[in-house]
Amino acid sequence: MDLAGIGTGTWLRRILNCKFSLVALQTLYRATASDASHDAGERFPPPQCHPQTRTDILQQLGHWASTDDPSTQILWLHGPAGAGKSAIADSFFFFKRGDFSRGNGMKLFPTVAYQLARLAPEFRAAVVDCVDDAPDIFDKSLYTQLGALILESWHQLPVNHAAVVVIDGLDECTGEKRQQEIVRSIAQGLVGNSTSLRFLIASRPEPHIAELFQEPNLQNTHRQMNIAPSFTDIHTYLRDEFGRISRDHKMMMGVQTPWPDQRVLEYLIERSSGYFIYAATVIKFIDDPDFRPTRQLSIIMGMAKPKHGSPYAALDQLLNNFWAWNPTMFG
Numbered sequence: 001m002d003l004a005g006i007g008t009g010t011w012l013r014r015i016l017n018c019k020f021s022l023v024a025l026q027t028l029y030r031a032t033a034s035d036a037s038h039d040a041g042e043r044f045p046p047p048q049c050h051p052q053t054r055t056d057i058l059q060q061l062g063h064w065a066s067t068d069d070p071s072t073q074i075l076w077l078h079g080p081a082g083a084g085k086s087a088i089a090d091s092f093f094f095f096k097r098g099d100f101s102r103g104n105g106m107k108l109f110p111t112v113a114y115q116l117a118r119l120a121p122e123f124r125a126a127v128v129d130c131v132d133d134a135p136d137i138f139d140k141s142l143y144t145q146l147g148a149l150i151l152e153s154w155h156q157l158p159v160n161h162a163a164v165v166v167i168d169g170l171d172e173c174t175g176e177k178r179q180q181e182i183v184r185s186i187a188q189g190l191v192g193n194s195t196s197l198r199f200l201i202a203s204r205p206e207p208h209i210a211e212l213f214q215e216p217n218l219q220n221t222h223r224q225m226n227i228a229p230s231f232t233d234i235h236t237y238l239r240d241e242f243g244r245i246s247r248d249h250k251m252m253m254g255v256q257t258p259w260p261d262q263r264v265l266e267y268l269i270e271r272s273s274g275y276f277i278y279a280a281t282v283i284k285f286i287d288d289p290d291f292r293p294t295r296q297l298s299i300i301m302g303m304a305k306p307k308h309g310s311p312y313a314a315l316d317q318l319l320n321n322f323w324a325w326n327p328t329m330f331g
Contacts, residue, residue: 079227082277229274
């Protein structure tokens with residue numbers, strides 16, 4: 001630092017301000033779920049959509065994120081387990097059931113605020129002032145935390161920047177009442193607020209969450225998007241992944257291509273019921289580096305069809321067989 005022309009008092013104040021800012025940021029960090037950020041090491045590599053899949057949904061999300069319609073500041077992205085919600089969201093914040101920090105709803109808004117502070121220096125200055133002025137903010141209600149840490153601080157930016165806050169796995173947060181409190185706090189905080197922030201909330205369509213979005217104060221502030229099963233996307237995914245295995249797996253030399261037969265591919269697509277979790281599990285099993293992929297595929301094809309019509313009956317059978325065969329395969 002060039003101290004020429006700077007008085008001792010000014011120089012000292014700058015040092016103290018930097019020190020207080022660091023303390024405030026450390027206080028904020030301690031209130032976060034550090035493994036819930038989009039670039040956390042625990043979720044590397046992050047879930048991502050396979051190329052050329054989910055294109056319609058991604059286009060719709062892009063359009064929603066670029067508009068400033070106050071009646072759609074919240075978007076509820078819902079679908080069953082294994083539908084690909086996390087891959088679509090590529091989450092900014094996500095919950096994990098049973099995890100002390102990531103399952104704790106009280107850590108949500110401090111975590112979002114800390115991540116935003118990393119991205120925008122002007123926001124960081126505002127949120128530091130907030131923590132300095134009210135160090136007990138983390139003990140307040142979720143609505144108060146959202147307003148002070150995020151909405152009011154965002155208004156301090158000199159330019160009205162647009163940003164999307166993605167909250168994935170709402171249903172994984174501990175306690176149904178806490179899940180509802182999170183959504184109500186966001187909806188209430190956005191009423192009459194001209195913020196450019198938008199909130200994408202991804203979850204399973206649990207009844208208590210679906211009913212929540214039917215409440216009058218939420219009906220006019222959100223839109224919904226259902227992740228429907230897609231046999232076309234599953235076909236693209238399996239075709240590309242089998243092609244990769246054919247090229248790259250060390251035990252595929254001499255196997256005639258294209259592999260596998262089209263009838264096999266169609267059979268697996270049908271068994272998936274259009275859900276990625278089944279297809280991804282199949283590929284993980286076949287791509288085991290210690291076994292010949294053709295052998296792995298023959299094991300899958302040798303399994304009898306499930307008796308029940310549930311979309312997950314085939315997956316349950318698949319996982320049960322895999323677990324019995326290799327209990328360490330899925331961690």
